[in-house]
Amino acid sequence: MPFDDEIAPVAVVAHRPCWAREFAGHAARLRELLGALAVAVDHVGSTSVPGLAAKDCLDIQVRTAPLDEECAGRATARLTAAGFRLRPEPWNRTEVVSGRPCRKLVFAPPVGARRCNIHLREHGGPNARFALLFRDHLRADAEVRRAWGTFKQRLAAEVPDLAAYGRIKQPATEALMRGAERWAAATGWQPS
Structure with missing residues (x-):
């Protein structure tokens, strides 16, 4: 759930080329803060897809190896010292992918920041x-990109509440990912 300073109706906007540049700045800062804890820093989510409509909120994945208690504690200490806020909800601590629970940590930006x-996830994990x-x-x-963007824009227009938007989008995401798995098998895709 959003922190008080993040509360706003859901708005899905046309893709913005500045998102890639903004990600690059965040990635450099995260690498600086996390050092060797960060195996990789990835721009993920809808803002990482050129041409895709998205909420104006960057999703950044930091892959760690492993995301055990020690790593999680060290990463949390470094990020919170820099003003990032650990999201407390259970779904921001564990996510289930293909029936397997996967650990993660999700941080919000410092108050007033972009x-x-x-998302901290274990390198090589199913959720990463x-x-x-x-x-x-x-x-x-x-x-698929056009259809997904159109779906999200229509959903946001009808359901501006973030929690309700997310509940409705979840089953559609699962359907999208079944197609993505077929695409991965057909093309031999492997994570970068």
């Missing part, structure tokens, strides 16, 4: 793969 979500597959499949398939 809207983003920092999921985020990369979502991005790469939508980058590769213009028809």
Whole structure:
């Protein structure tokens, strides 16, 4: 759930080329803050897909190896010292991918900073793969990209409440990802 300073109706906007540049700045800062804890920093989610309509909130994945208690504690200490806020909800601590629970941590930006979500996931984990597959499949398939963007814009126009928007979008995301898995198998896609 958003922190008080993040509360706003859901708005899905046309793709903005500045998102890639903004991600690059955030990625450099995260690498600086996390050092060797960060195996990779990826621009994921809808803002990472050129031409895709999205909420104006960057999703950034930091892959760690492993995301155990020690790594999580060190990463949390470094990010919170820089003003990032650990999201407390259970779904921001664990996500289920293909029936397997996967650990994660999600951080909000410092108060007043550019809207983003920092997702810490274990390098090589199913949930890290999921985020990369979502991005790469939508980058590769213009028809699916257009349909997904149109769906999100219509949904946001009808359901501006973030929690309700997310509940409705979840089953559609699952359907999208079944197609992404077929695409991955057909093309031999592997996470970068």
